[in-house]
Amino acid sequence: LYTVMLPLTGVQAPPAPPPAPPTAQDALCASDFSAGPATARWDFTGPGWSWRDGALRFDGPDDATMLLDVTATTNFNIWIEFEAARDAVLGAFRATTRALNPGVDYIAFAGGYDNTVTRMRVEGRGEVAGDMRGLAPGRHTLQFARRDDVLFLLLDGDLAGWYHDSSVPLVITRLGIIGIPGSQLAVFHARVEVTPQSALHKER
Secondary structure (H helix, E strand, C coil), X not given: CCCCCCCCECCCCCCCCCCCCCCCCCCCEEEECCCCCCXXXXXXXXXXXXXXXXXXXXXXXXXXXXXXXXXXXXXXXXXXXXXXXXXXXEEEECCCCCCCCCCCCEEEEEEHHHHCEEEEEECCCEEEEEXXXXXXXXXXXXXXXXECCEEEEEECCEXXXXXXXXXXXXXXXXXXXXXXXXXXXXXXXXXXXXXXXXXXXXXX
């Protein structure tokens, strides 16, 4: 008799509830782009980002990332309020990753594949969880979090997928948003929180 061990994913209920979205009061960084170009703490890897009409918008010709440096961690929580025609993409990246794109490290996206799916992608394991959900016109929220070896993806506060990340976790030092050409992405709010490695060791 041979059996195959499959990773736990988002078909059944996750082993724990997803973390709440970061609040503006408790977040490591809470950027309100609806009030102005609050970009001082963010680094930009390419052209195409600009603030206008109450949002940080992307209309570049190539993928370009806006990044927040964080203390090294394996637990993170990033949340945005946004509008997009397709391809809203969040990422969590290692310090050693140089070419930042939607295929490296930890990635979450909504409205991918011509606005038909919302999924998570883990480097080396491909697309691990999600559902067949696109983006309707109007504002949405997207949350991507890792807590105690579980990755969570929520669209508009609803769990779109989760994945038990049982392999050695990636140590993350940067969190951010990847602008995709043609996505018509407009970000109104972005909030980030992390649990530093030193605190994680104390918890365990």
